[in-house]
Amino acid sequence: MSTTEQRVAVVTGAARGIGAATAVRLAAEGRAVAVIDLDEAACKDTVEKITAAGGRAIAVGCDVSDEAQVEAAVARIADELGAPTILVNNAGVLRDNLLFKMSVSDWDTVMNVHLRGAFLMSRACQKHMVDAGFGRIVNLSSSSALGNRGQVNYSAAKAGMQGFTKTLAKELGKFGVTANAVAPGFIATDMTAATAERVGMGFEDFKAAAATQIPVQRVGEPDDIANAVAFFTGEAAGFVSGQVLYVAGGPLD
Ligand SMILES: NC(=O)c1ccc[n+]([C@@H]2O[C@H](COP(=O)([O-])OP(=O)(O)OC[C@H]3O[C@@H](n4cnc5c(N)ncnc54)[C@H](O)[C@@H]3O)[C@@H](O)[C@H]2O)c1
Numbered sequence: 601m602s603t604t605e606q607r608v609a610v611v612t613g614a615a616r617g618i619g620a621a622t623a624v625r626l627a628a629e630g631r632a633v634a635v636i637d638l639d640e641a642a643c644k645d646t647v648e649k650i651t652a653a654g655g656r657a658i659a660v661g662c663d664v665s666d667e668a669q670v671e672a673a674v675a676r677i678a679d680e681l682g683a684p685t686i687l688v689n690n691a692g693v694l695r696d697n698l699l700f701k702m703s704v705s706d707w708d709t710v711m712n713v714h715l716r717g718a719f720l721m722s723r724a725c726q727k728h729m730v731d732a733g734f735g736r737i738v739n740l741s742s743s744s745a746l747g748n749r750g751q752v753n754y755s756a757a758k759a760g761m762q763g764f765t766k767t768l769a770k771e772l773g774k775f776g777v778t779a780n781a782v783a784p785g786f787i788a789t790d791m792t793a794a795t796a797e798r799v800g801m802g803f804e805d806f807k808a809a810a811a812t813q814i815p816v817q818r819v820g821e822p823d824d825i826a827n828a829v830a831f832f833t834g835e836a837a838g839f840v841s842g843q844v845l846y847v848a849g850g851p852l853d
Pocket of ligand 1: 613614615616619636664691693713717742784788790791792
C-alpha cells in the first residue's frame with residue numbers, strides 16, 4: 601500500500617470503556633476503524649462518534665472467542681474497510697471469585713474471551729499484516745497479571761497476554777509487525793463500576809479509595825489507555841516490540 605492510504609484498525613470490545621476510547625482515538629489518528637463487540641447495535645455510539653468527527657468506522661458484531669464469527673468478522677472488515685493491519689485485543693470480562701469458590705465455567709469464560717479471543721483475532725488479522733509488510737498488535741493485559749486476590753482466572757489470562765504478546769513479537773517481527781501489551785491499573789469504566797457494586801460500595805467512594813493508593817492520586821480514564829495504544833500503533837513505533845507498558849499512575853509492587 602502507499603503510505604498515504606488509510607490504515608484499517610480493529611478494536612475489540614469497543615462498544616464502551618477503554619475499547620470505545622481507543623477506537624475514537626485511533627480514528628482521530630487517521631485510521632479507519634472496525635468497532636467490534638458482542639452486539640453490533642451496541643457499537644453504534646462509538647461508530648457515530650467517529651463518523652461525526654469525519655472519520656470512517658463500521659460496527660461489527662462478533663464474539664471474539666468464536667472461531668467462525670472471528671473469521672467472518674475479519675473477512676467482512678477486509679471487504680468493507682480494507683485489510684486490517686492494526687489490531688487491539690481489548691475485549692474482556694471479569695468473573696471474580698476466590699479459588700475455592702470459582703466454577704470451571706467462570707475459569708473457562710475468562711480464558712476464552714481474553715486468550716482464545718486474542719489468539720483467534722490475531723491469527724485472522726496476521727495474514728493481512730504479513731501481506732502488507734506492516735502490522736501493529738496491541739493486547740490489553742492488566743496490573744492484575746502480577747497477581748490479585750479473587751482473580752485467579754483473570755490474572756492468569758492477563759499474564760498469559762504478556763507471553764502471547766512477546767511470542768507474536770518474535771514470530772511476526774520479520775514481516776514488519778510489532779506486538780506490544782498495555783497493562784492498565786484502575787481505569788474508571790463499567791468493568792470497575794461492576795466491581796464496586798459487587799463489593800457493595802458506591803462507585804465514587806470506590807474510585808476515591810483506589811486513588812489514595814495510586815502515586816498520581818487519581819484513577820485512570822479510558823483516554824489514558826487509548827493514548828498508550830495510539831503510541832504503540834503509530835507509524836513511528838516500528839522498533840518498539842514485545843514490550844509491556846504498565847499504565848497505572850505509578851509503579852506497581
Ligand atoms: N477497567 C480497568 O480498570 C481495567 C484494568 C486493567 C485491564 N483492563 C482490561 O481492559 C479491557 C477493557 O476493559 P473495560 O474496563 O473497558 O471493560 P468494559 O467491561 O467496560 O468493556 C469490555 C467490552 O468487551 C466486550 N466483550 C466482552 N466479551 C466479549 C466477546 N467475547 N467478544 C467481543 N466483545 C466482548 C463487552 O461487551 C464490553 O463492551 C479488558 O480487556 C480489561 O480486562 C481494564
